[in-house]
Amino acid sequence: MDLLSTLRIALRALARNKMRSTLTMLGIIIGVGAVIALVGIGQGADQTVQKQIANLGSNMLFVSSGSRNFGGLRLGWGNTKTLVREDVAAILKECPAVATAAPGTQTSAQVVYENDNWGTRITGSTPEYFEIRTWPFQSGASFTDDDVTTAANVAVIGDTVRKNLFAATDPVGKTVRIGNLPFIVVGVLQAKGQSPAMSEDQDDTIIVPLTTLQKKITGQPWLRFVMVSAKTRAGSYEAKQQIESLLRDRHRIRPEQDNDFTVRNLADMADLASEASSVMTALLASIAGVSLLVGGIGIMNILLVSVTERTREIGLRMAIGATEGDVQRQFLFEAVVMSMIGGAVGIVLGVTASLVIASSAGWPILISGGAIAGAALVAMAIGIFFGYYPAQKAARLDPIEALRYE
Amino acid sequence: MAPQPTKSLSVADIAAPETRDGTVLQTRDVHKIYQLGETQVHALRGVSLEIRRGEFVAIMGASGSGKSTFMNILGCLDKPSSGQYLLEGTDVSQLEKKQLAEIRNRKIGFVFQGFNLLARTTALENTELPTLYSRVNKVEREQRAMAALKMVGLADRMDHFPSQLSGGQQQRVAIARALVNRPSILLADEPTGNLDSRTSVEVMEIFQSLNDSGLTIILVTHEHDISQFAKRTIVFRDGKVRRDEGVTNRARAAEVLKTMPVLED
Numbered sequence: 001m002d003l004l005s006t007l008r009i010a011l012r013a014l015a016r017n018k019m020r021s022t023l024t025m026l027g028i029i030i031g032v033g034a035v036i037a038l039v040g041i042g043q044g045a046d047q048t049v050q051k052q053i054a055n056l057g058s059n060m061l062f063v064s065s066g067s068r069n070f071g072g073l074r075l076g077w078g079n080t081k082t083l084v085r086e087d088v089a090a091i092l093k094e095c096p097a098v099a100t101a102a103p104g105t106q107t108s109a110q111v112v113y114e115n116d117n118w119g120t121r122i123t124g125s126t127p128e129y130f131e132i133r134t135w136p137f138q139s140g141a142s143f144t145d146d147d148v149t150t151a152a153n154v155a156v157i158g159d160t161v162r163k164n165l166f167a168a169t170d171p172v173g174k175t176v177r178i179g180n181l182p183f184i185v186v187g188v189l190q191a192k193g194q195s196p197a198m199s200e201d202q203d204d205t206i207i208v209p210l211t212t213l214q215k216k217i218t219g220q221p222w223l224r225f226v227m228v229s230a231k232t233r234a235g236s237y238e239a240k241q242q243i244e245s246l247l248r249d250r251h252r253i254r255p256e257q258d259n260d261f262t263v264r265n266l267a268d269m270a271d272l273a274s275e276a277s278s279v280m281t282a283l284l285a286s287i288a289g290v291s292l293l294v295g296g297i298g299i300m301n302i303l304l305v306s307v308t309e310r311t312r313e314i315g316l317r318m319a320i321g322a323t324e325g326d327v328q329r330q331f332l333f334e335a336v337v338m339s340m341i342g343g344a345v346g347i348v349l350g351v352t353a354s355l356v357i358a359s360s361a362g363w364p365i366l367i368s369g370g371a372i373a374g375a376a377l378v379a380m381a382i383g384i385f386f387g388y389y390p391a392q393k394a395a396r397l398d399p400i401e402a403l404r405y406e
Numbered sequence: 407m408a409p410q411p412t413k414s415l416s417v418a419d420i421a422a423p424e425t426r427d428g429t430v431l432q433t434r435d436v437h438k439i440y441q442l443g444e445t446q447v448h449a450l451r452g453v454s455l456e457i458r459r460g461e462f463v464a465i466m467g468a469s470g471s472g473k474s475t476f477m478n479i480l481g482c483l484d485k486p487s488s489g490q491y492l493l494e495g496t497d498v499s500q501l502e503k504k505q506l507a508e509i510r511n512r513k514i515g516f517v518f519q520g521f522n523l524l525a526r527t528t529a530l531e532n533t534e535l536p537t538l539y540s541r542v543n544k545v546e547r548e549q550r551a552m553a554a555l556k557m558v559g560l561a562d563r564m565d566h567f568p569s570q571l572s573g574g575q576q577q578r579v580a581i582a583r584a585l586v587n588r589p590s591i592l593l594a595d596e597p598t599g600n601l602d603s604r605t606s607v608e609v610m611e612i613f614q615s616l617n618d619s620g621l622t623i624i625l626v627t628h629e630h631d632i633s634q635f636a637k638r639t640i641v642f643r644d645g646k647v648r649r650d651e652g653v654t655n656r657a658r659a660a661e662v663l664k665t666m667p668v669l670e671d
Contacts, residue, residue: 005538016526316522319483320583321511321539323504399483403518 001326010333013306024302025342027295028382032346032375033353034288039371040354042281044363046274051364053270055192057133059099059236063091063226063243066260080260081222082251085210088226094246097239099231102128103210105224107217111206112177113165120161121205122178124213125227130156130189132229140172140187143209151211155183158203159191176206181216183208236267295342296382299335303390307331314394315402328395335387336380343379347372429492430590430622431480432456436489438475438645449475450486451645457591457624462617464633464653465626467642474595476642477626481514481593482506494590511539515584519596521576523568523583529555530564533582540587554582558612574605581612585621592616594625598632604666610635611659635659 014021065083088103104125111118123129127142143154155176162171171185183206192202214221228243230236240263247261307314314327322330351367358364438450450472457463467473478484479491482498485506491499498509510516523532533551542550555561558578568576577597584592594613598606606629614635617623625636633639634657641649 001538009538012527312520312522313524316518316524317535317539318507319481319510319516320536321507321587323507323539325504326507326539400478403522 001322001329003329006326006329006333007337009330010337013310013330013334014337017306020302021338024298025338025345027298028292028339028342028379029295029346029349031288031292031295032343032379033349034291035285035378036347036350036367036371036375037353037357038284038288039281040350040367041357041363042277042284043366043368044354044358044361046277046281047366048361048363049273049277050270052193053266053273055134056266057135057227057229059230059233060132060266061228061230061236061239061243062264062266063228063247064262064264065222065224066258066262081220082260083223083226083247084221085223087247087250088223090246090250091226091228091243095239095242097230097235097242099229100128100132101226101228102126102132103223103226104129105210105213105218105220105222107213109178109217111161111165113171113174116165118161118164120158122213122217123205123207124210124217125207126210129207129227132227135192136190137187138190139170140185143186148209148211151215152209153181153183153212153216154186154209156187156189156207157185158189158205158207160201160203161206162188178206178208179217233267236265240265240268292378292382296339296386299338299383300386300390303331303335303387304393306334307390307394310394311397311402311405314397315399315405318397318399319403324395327397328391331391331394332384332387335391336383339379339383339387340376343376346379347375350375428459430457430459430461430494432490432492433479433486434490434492436476436479436486436491438472438479438484439487449645450479452489453645453647455640455647455650457622459590459622460617460620462613462623462635462637463625464636464639465624465642466628466630466633466639467648468628471642472645473626473642475645477593477595477624480591480624481516482509507539511536512587513590515581515587515589515592517577517580517584517592517594517597519599521568521573521580521600523576523579525569526567528565528567529560529571529579529582532568532579533564533586535583536587550586551582554586555579557585557616558582572605573601574608577601577605577609578612581609581616585616591622591624594623596626596628598627598629604663604668606632607659607662607666611663614659631657 063083065080085103088101091098091101102125104123106121106123108119109122111120126148127145130137130142137156138159140156142156143152146152147154155178157165157171157176165171165176166174171188174185175182176185177183189203189207194201228239230239243263244259248259251260253259317327317330351372354367358366433453433455436450436453437448440447440449453472453476465473465477475484479486482493482501486499489499490497493509493513496509498506501509524535530548530551533554534547537547537550552561552564555564558581560575560578560582563571563575563579568579571579577600581592581597592613597613598609601609610632613623613625617637623636625632627633634653634655636653637656638652639649640647
């Protein structure tokens, strides 16, 4: 019998039991749909995290002054006084993988503009800070190197600060007070959003020249952190090593001693996040895979019932000339048709679900052709695998017995 | 095959033309032994028979007489344990399963007691079924099936489902299905077993007219009345042929029908 006729017979047999066929296909539909949706969601989430990490700065490394151990009393980061501006100069000079570096320190203070006031983080740094963090301005511009040299009272404000203090007015050129000192706002940064790593509002900040902060506000000459940008993403791993050995050297740390600083590499963080999300995706996909397996068993189950129900039909077909191969193909086709239709509907469902979830979560839409092709193949393989046994059982029937079957 | 304008039958439509004369099938000392667990059942103990083209044979016998086993062998559904079965000169007892399927498809038409029509499938499609397993194109398939349905007088019911047909009509569809591949022999296993007496005679009328036009028919029945429509009766007992004789005073179904009261329709 030709394949087209076999296909028609299979379709008719399925159409004869619409409810049953649909329910059987449901297993495959849910399985395939879930695999596609979950893989899509997993990849979307991963991309989002990667984007957020990249958003922190390009090829960025973050050197922070480390915790310090005072004979058992351990203090948090930023409590050592060993990280200084000279270190930054040395990093720029001696670490070939480093492109730029910006020293920084931080405090928090109350900021006042006219009748409004707002508590925020005050960061002291150099103009390179904005470059390393790839942070564009919505109005105005950065303070200059001269401002750093002269410890000028100028400030760049983040979007959250602008919203809270200025509302609709353009802050550039206005004067705010930090503590008791007046600062002229020279620039307003564009919104960056939540930080993925520290889960803090990155826009809730004011950046002033490093020297201004050190000399006029905190009175502390040391640094809390250095922001470093590596020349390339791949080079950031190298940069981390170069900085570590340089700083150990400069801080005269003996081999058996711990660092008094920490170098964190954004590429490391990205790798970690991506590893975490791929483990998550694999986990979800394998759970969905189990439902696919269950769907396959459902097909097998229904086909076995169908073979028993249609024993006489099988006997008749054999009596009038169907070969074992014909009978086997007929049932195999039923299984494959069910799994393929289930797979197709599942793909549509999975894609729709990922689109809906991606758009509601604001993630990039990620539907990989690989996942779809894979799902289609797996669906067909399931049909063949789980259809084989019942089909074989049908083909092995003795026509005489089958015809007598009540 | 040209589409038939009327219900009339012709030899060329039914019998394979090249073997229209002579012996259709021959069995030589056919034995069949079943192994049922520990015990052996000797279902056939040496059956030698010859059936010629155009014969109408009724095979009779009590249950356990071996007649069903013999029919299964004639129908190529089963193989003899020993002995030969020649169908149109070919020793089919030596053939592989696949070749047997082809023989069943091409040379044998089956009619069963229980009709065995596919539910929710029209009379035409049921009739077409054997052609699906032979290399016949779609157009010819339909033409042949329509012609076969005309032969059994059901051309006007070809779009009906089995559930919309009476028992007699269902059996006629089954006969049309048996004829669609122009078989050499028609094997009917208790074809009237599920039918009332009038419908049984109607079915026999069709068999007789098919036989009149040259088709070889072998019919298994346990009803003496039905066997009297055949030309020859063979009685089985204990796996052997006990009686093999011509039918004297053969009944003509068409005549008998006239004497029977019409109950319905």
